[in-house]
Amino acid sequence: MAVTANSVNAPAVQADTIVRDFLSIGGRIMLSPDGRYESNIDTNRVLDDETGRQVVAVRRFISAEKRRGGKNHFRSLVRKFGNTKQSGWQVLTSQSVN
Numbered sequence: 001m002a003v004t005a006n007s008v009n010a011p012a013v014q015a016d017t018i019v020r021d022f023l024s025i026g027g028r029i030m031l032s033p034d035g036r037y038e039s040n041i042d043t044n045r046v047l048d049d050e051t052g053r054q055v056v057a058v059r060r061f062i063s064a065e066k067r068r069g070g071k072n073h074f075r076s077l078v079r080k081f082g083n084t085k086q087s088g089w090q091v092l093t094s095q096s097v098n
Contacts, residue, residue, distance in 0.1 A: 015064050015073055022061040023094040025054045031078050033088030037071050 019029070027041040039061070046054040064070045082092040 015070065016077070018057075018060045018064045019074060019077060019092075021057040023092065023096075025049075025057050026094075027058070027061065029074055029078050029082070029092040031075060031082070031090040035075075037075055039065065039074070 022039075022041070023029075025041065026045055027039065030038045030040075032038065041058060046058055049055065065074065078090050078092045081096050082090040083096055084090050
């Protein structure tokens with residue numbers, strides 16, 4: 001899959017699909033005990049992907065985060081589907097939604 005501007009910003013891709021794609025490549029979306037939003041992924045793993053699909057998934061996710069209401073929508077997904085750790089963090093991973 002070639003990485004192009006259209007494949008990164010495809011408007012037809014829904015936010016939930018973007019999140020699912022991000023989680024499926026090892027991404028995590030988290031809320032701290034005080035409600036602070038964070039997302040992360042192993043960048044070495046993404047950059048080692050020769051097909052470019054992981055880079056596209058991360059770019060779509062970052063783009064969706066930056067859109068108006070994006071982080072709030074993702075927060076609600078973490079609250080609804082994430083697992084609460086003993087430390088108080090709520091974490092959404094691919095295992096949370098399977």
